[in-house]
Amino acid sequence: MHFSTPIFYLVSALVIIPAVLMVAMRNLIYSAIAMIACFIGVAAVFVTLNAELLAASQLLIYVGAISILILFAIMLTRRRSGAICLFFHRQSWAALPAGAALAVVLGIVLGSARFSAGSAPKNPSTANLASLLFNQYAFPFELASLVLLVAIVGAVLLAMRERRS
Amino acid sequence: MTPLQHYLVLSGALFSVGAWGVLARRSIIMVVMCLELMFNAVNIALVAFSNYANAGAGRGEVFVFFVLAIAAAEVAVGLAIGIAMYRLREKLDVDELDEMRG
Numbered sequence: 001m002h003f004s005t006p007i008f009y010l011v012s013a014l015v016i017i018p019a020v021l022m023v024a025m026r027n028l029i030y031s032a033i034a035m036i037a038c039f040i041g042v043a044a045v046f047v048t049l050n051a052e053l054l055a056a057s058q059l060l061i062y063v064g065a066i067s068i069l070i071l072f073a074i075m076l077t078r079r080r081s082g083a084i085c086l087f088f089h090r091q092s093w094a095a096l097p098a099g100a101a102l103a104v105v106l107g108i109v110l111g112s113a114r115f116s117a118g119s120a121p122k123n124p125s126t127a128n129l130a131s132l133l134f135n136q137y138a139f140p141f142e143l144a145s146l147v148l149l150v151a152i153v154g155a156v157l158l159a160m161r162e163r164r165s
Numbered sequence: 166m167t168p169l170q171h172y173l174v175l176s177g178a179l180f181s182v183g184a185w186g187v188l189a190r191r192s193i194i195m196v197v198m199c200l201e202l203m204f205n206a207v208n209i210a211l212v213a214f215s216n217y218a219n220a221g222a223g224r225g226e227v228f229v230f231f232v233l234a235i236a237a238a239e240v241a242v243g244l245a246i247g248i249a250m251y252r253l254r255e256k257l258d259v260d261e262l263d264e265m266r267g
Contacts (some may be wrong), residue, residue, distance in 0.1 A: 004167050005167050005171075006226055007169060008167040008172075009213035009242075012171075014180055015179060016175070016179065016182065016233065017180040018204055019179055019183070020182055021198075022186070022198070022202070023182060023185055023186035023189065023199065024191065028192060028194060028195065031195060031198065033199065034200070035198050035202070037192065038202065038205070039201075040230050042179075042205045044167060045172070045175070045212075046209075046212055048167070048210045049172070049213055049215075049216045050191070051212050051215075051216065051226055052217055052228055052231075053226075054208075054212060054226055056177055056229075057230070057233060058208075059225065060238060061187045061231075061236075062205070065236060065237065065241050066201065066236070069241065069244060070194065070197070070198055070240070070242055071246065072244075073194055073244040073248060074194055075249065076248055077194070077248060077251040077257055092188075092189045092190075094188075095185055095188035095189035096189065097183065098184070098185070099181050099184050099185025099189075100181070100185075100189060102180075102181045102184055102185075103177065103178055103181035103182075105178030106174075106178070106181060107174050107178065109175055109177075110170060110174050110176070110177050111170050111173070112170075112263065113170065113172050113173070115169060115217075122247075125223075128209060128223045129223050129226050129227065132223050132224065132227050133227055133230065137227050140231065141230075144230075144234040144235075145233055145234075147234065147235065148234055148237065148238055150238075151237075151238030151239075151241050151242055152241060154242055154245070155239075155241040155242050155244070156245075156247035156265055157245075157246045158242065158245035158246055158248070158249045159244075159245040159249060160178070
């Protein structure tokens with residue numbers, strides 16, 4: 001067993017345990033905090049995969065921006081009496097077996113799959129990523145900013161709509 | 166070195182947890198959060214393939230950048246829909262959204 005394998009299992013636990021806690025916990029605020037822990041775990045997974053730039057982006061975008069956005073949405077939709085505690089609905093008993101079945105199928109298929117990819121990582125560098133992003137994929141990169149702009153305008157339009165009485 | 170399959174199984178497990186949450190929870194905000202978990206699972210698989218691929222190394226990471234941008238847009242619009250729904254009917258329950266049921 002190589003030295004990196006125990007680290008992989010540790011990092012996997014950092015991802016999976018907060019994810020399960022997030023779905024299982026009743027309070028939305030606690031779920032959001034578990035989600036932040038899970039995102040930090042995913043950033044750690046990226047570090048073990050030699051994707052340092054993506055790990056930094058994960059921390060900035062998911063932990064920094066998206067989590068705060070979700071926390072704001074939770075705060076904005078509170079009732080006067082306190083946080084809305086919606087939990088499981090009528091079909092929820094079927095959701096856990098469905099999710100478990102999906103996990104078993106994905107685990108068997110992905111665990112036994114053999115790819116033409118080598119077993120040793122090639123360590124693509126950040127410089128390689130930057131030259132790909134700003135040469136070959138420059139146009140999609142600029143297009144992504146347009147998508148974000150449209151999404152911002154749409155979100156403002158949706159959330160600012162006055163209630164018609 | 167950790168085999169590629171380990172990362173793929175981790176990705177599949179995280180995706181399943183996200184799918185469980187989307188199916189089980191009632192709050193529209195919680196559904197959006199669980200969708201983010203599924204995005205993250207796909208990102209792990211993409212980065213793992215990018216790291217282990219023989220040819221075209223790094224292209225998976227470029228793809229993950231675009232996934233991040235689209236995920237940010239999706240979260241903004243999804244949460245805005247949630248807030249608009251709350252303004253309209255003081256509820257966040259996805260079971261209540263049944264006007265278009267046939």
